[in-house]
Amino acid sequence: MRPEPENHQALLKLIALKRYEQPPPGFFHDLPQRIRARIEAAELAPAVPWHERLMARFAVKPALAAAFTLAVGGVYFFGLQLSDLAEQQSALKDQPPAEVWYGAAPGNVRPFAPGFISLPYAEDPTPPPVLSSSVAPVLEPNPQRSFFPTPMLRMDQVQRVNFSVGGSD
Amino acid sequence: MLAALNAPPQPRPPTVPEPPERTLVKRAQGGDLTAYDELVRRFQERIYATLYHMTANHEDAADLTQETFLKAYRALAGFKGDSSFFTWLYRIAVNKAINFLKQRRHRGRLSLNDLDLNAEHDPDLVALISDRTPRREVNLAELQEKMNAAMLKLSEVHRMVVTLHDIQGLPHEEIGRIMGCNVGTVRSRLFYARQQLQAYLSDYLK
CATH class of the missing domain: 1.10.10.10 (Winged helix-like DNA-binding domain superfamily/Winged helix DNA-binding domain)
Structure with missing residues (x-):
């Protein structure tokens, strides 16, 4: 060991005082027996199931329990968001390409008897307007994300309806 | 042939006696609690003194000494002998002491010997x-x-x-x-x- 610097010599003599501190008499005589008793008690004790050990640990450390709850909640919330997103993407994937629908030609639209009603385009010579889709205003291409699932229209299930007014049957 | 028989017996190659500490450790690893008792007796004073000087509290040091030997016994199967048992045991005690002192929020009450x-x-x-x-x-x-x-x-x-x-x-x-x-x-x-x-x-x- 290197000789200690001179300026620490007095301190080292003072530190040496701690070597004289002794535990109560008989302490070291009893200690091995106490350690052995604890080892034997631990070996004889029935194995505690893992969930009981976990609960016992939470009982001692409330902060750990709170952190665990937050973590589980976070995972649940993340999973919910993920499933919502996947559902929306799946719905968009199932959507058929937009069809070009045409308004009825003036010659074909005569459900009513002449003079009963007058449609503005009946005598209009201009071509019929082109509509992108009959349900275009209803469907939202990019639905707003929501915590709750939004009912979406399935385009493949939308049926065109034909109706007649005025007792054609 | 006769000369060979009359020749003084050749001394056996000196066998290096296994350090008693190593023997005790092996026996303790096999579940011999008596051997572990001997290891406790051998090192308890130094382990206790380390923990006592770290905590300046006899009761804390006594508890930590027991915890150290308990943990060492549980981990004994994993002791491969890469370092001496003494060093390995000290390492457990040091970690116990440092963890204990970090958890102890305020300066410990002195309980001096x-x-x-x-x-x-x-x-x-x-x-x-x-x-x-x-x-x-x-x-x-x-x-x-x-x-x-x-x-x-x-x-x-x-x-x-x-x-x-x-x-x-x-x-x-x-x-x-x-x-x-x-x-x-x-x-x-x-x-x-x-x-x-x-x-x-x-x-x-x-």
């Missing part, structure tokens, strides 16, 4: 009290309390280095192995810790 009667006859200590201490009325018990209070002001790692080197007399290399750092770190920590202690105890070192 009594001084051995021989302290009164230590010439260095007697000289320290009678000659160097400006307050002549100071006695050994008061000096002991001041010393422990100053130790508690050090950080855990600095206190550990002072304990292992200056009180227990372990070499720097052994301390490095126990604390998991190199010798240079041990030396620098020791120097810093002594400077701190010297400042805290300046009244008693003039």
